[in-house]
Amino acid sequence: MATIGLLVVLPLIAAAALFFIKKDSLRTPVVIGFAALIMLACVWLAIGHLTGTMEFYPLKSQLITYATLVIDVILGVYVFVKGIKHGVPFASVLAGIQTAIVVVFELTVAHGVNIDNDIYVDSLSVMMAMIIGFVGSGICIYALGYMRVFQEQHKDQPDRRHIFFSIFFLFLSAMFALVFSNNLAWLFCAWEVTTVCSFVLIGYTRTEEAIQNSFRQIVMNMLCGLAFAIALVYLGAAGILELDKLINLGAIGLAAFPIALLAFAGLTKAAQIPFQSWLLGAMVAPTPTSALLHSSTMVKAGVFLLAKLSPAFGWNFNGMMVMLIGGLTFLICAFIAISQSNAKRVLAYSTVSNLGLICACAGVGTPEAMWAAIFLLIFHAVAKSLLFLCVGTAEHHIGSRDIEAMDNLFVRMPTIARFMALGMLTMFIAPFGMLVSKWATIVSIADTGNIVLMLILAFGSAATFMFWAKWLGKVLAVAQHSADLEKGVSKSEWFAIGLMAFMVLFCSVAFPFISESVVVPYLAQFEQFVFPGLLPAWQTISATLGFDNLLIMAIIVLAILASFAVFFGRSKKRIVPIYMAGVGVDSEKRSYRNSLSGVSESSQRNWYLEDWFGEKALLPISNIMGIVVLVVGIALAYINLGGGALL
């Protein structure tokens, strides 16, 4: 209990301190110190609670409730003012409505609702805390080195790094609060803090594009906040303001409509179709911001909420809505990622796509699907942060974030290229984590007999292979003579990248044990999953995926790593130039002497198949489909509320 408080307060203190520290020499030890403290606190929490059952704490603190109200109002006013200032009145209107609803609600309805437990801790929230603590703080450390270079490259802009780091830690604090709140009003407050934090971070560079994109983000996420607020009002009227009680109600009868609204909020935050554009727009921000938004915060808050609500989904309208939106997003965004040559946009589309898969799993709502969702979430967090950090560092040293410019990175930045390859392998190929999780997804979907999701999964996985494999190929290409550009990468960047790589490997190898000792027991405690006549959750999971198969995967990972360590690059063969239709001149430029004794240069770009998988071809239709599914889904949930008297 005290550890949870510590996890929320520690980053808060760091945020406050960093806001006033403008000297780089002082900032470095403070950031590193607090990051280390947060990681320690996470480990401490994990030791106590990782394998334990769900525990609740009745805090019953009026003080915190009022504090959340004050924070809500401050956030509302902040967005309102910003909206007026930058000429986006729609954002102001949304902020105004939302704040008004929350204030009225808190002062009237919520006051009368009895709340048994404000705070809880279970294995899922501990795992989330580990992700936030390790990945999030790791990115903070990375940002030290990255932002120094960034500032040097943007000398014309005032040094606003103190705000940057302050917001980073505030973000972490809000995320910790989010994963431990059982009181929905508190959860809402943390939810809104993360929205506004990413708003500030996306607009950090203050270029026109950045500001425009930050407002796109805030408008979409204020919409989701509004949905959340309306859900609060409905639930408050029914006297339920606790997450666990809500989940136990299930998604039928009274709870159908508020759960649909919360699902909508989660989907928006997780940047699902038709709201994916805010996360794509967020790519204008400095890379640590992208890494943070994609791996451990913001979008993960969205899928976390959906994963929590997962037992209430399944074969009901809400479950269908989440399943369809997630599936559609997984498929379409994997297609679009093929057509992108900007590395950060590929990463963004891949994130959205993977989050879609997690949402679809949450929507399916069976124990196997939840198992898959949790592992997809874990592996996505560690692998994606590794990839973002590598791309960010590479960008600073090769001067481009284009995939074509990463050709031959293997020789120019050997260590970065190897880590990048590790990240990519983890993202899309067995026996590494993401794909094993996808395996579980396949199993769970095969079990439910949902043909639509089966097709989506099959075609989406094929597309995923395409866009990763061609990028991986470019990065691993070897020119015989190239300059080493890796010198000058800062220690903080190396540390963070190393930390992420370690976590990727650790999770891949410890996978079966994490499953057996943490995730399966977590799933086994849900009563919804034990149907009369059927096996309880943990047995069905073991039966379909099997501990032995997971173990085989882990062993193959180890075998592959060992062979890389022993044999990779040890070939004793005589090295000869490649065939170029003429004598080679420069291996890096791939130039050769042509038949007229001149020098020709050959160039070879990857395929991006724009006509087939471009944004223009796919986005309009899929956005319309997404909107239709959401509108129909929420409408059905509403009708269910009006006519249904199941409670």
Add this chain to the structure above:
Amino acid sequence: MTAISFILALVGFGLVAPIIGCLLAGLDRKITARLQGRVGPPLLQPYYDVRKLLAKENVSVNRFQDFYIAMSLFLAILAGVMFFAGGNFLLVVFLITLSTLFLIVAAYSSRSPFAEIGAEREIIQVMSYEPLVILMTIAYFLAVRTFDVGAVFGLSQPIIVSLPLVFIAFLFVLTIKLRKSPFDLSYSHHAHQELVKGITTEMSGKTLAMVEVTHWYENVLFMSWVGLFFVWGSWIGILVAVIVALTIYFLEILIDSNFARVKWQAMLKWSWLVTLVFCTINIVVLIMVS
């Protein structure tokens, strides 16, 4: 899958598959030659080719390529062993995909424009057949209620009875997997339609020999997937499976000899369309019946 079945499969598949694969490749060249009105090379020509490749001087374009190819070979063998040990079908599929990825990376690593085009085409090929392969495993699960390959021996009737359309769709993409025209975009045995030497342009000597042997292993594995549809709890099943697999192999040679390579657009479009239509109908019917 037990430890004993794993060891038996390791010895069995590891030693016997390359022999069968080699003979199949020889048969392929012989029949193709006869179809073209030639005498053709001796049956063991593929073996002589590989033996000669092994004797060539050890040169390479970089220090990493032969490692990737060795991994590709190792994983193809592992996939086959898992299959014949009666292991998880999806695991087998994933391993063979990883094996192909290593081949792609090996081609990319050379940084040859010709090999890169080959690699790019190989990726498109994977993208073309992967949906079917995944759906086929799901269909297998729906028919047998487990992903374990060994479970077919406990069936009262072969799965072809419940999965006829999936089988037809599989035959369609099998042409891609066996690297046969019209879908041999990345790497063809017909020199006249090849861009230098496709994905293997920069591979020579032992490295190229390994690619060939990998191909033997793969072919045996894929033909066993054909057989999987025809096996049930009786020894006759194995006989039927072998006969059907040989017939299908002959059919593939016929197709190979009668078609020219198509563009990737046609390959992608047709294989996805066939997968989508045939698998959807078959799986929906299967779910409705059960």
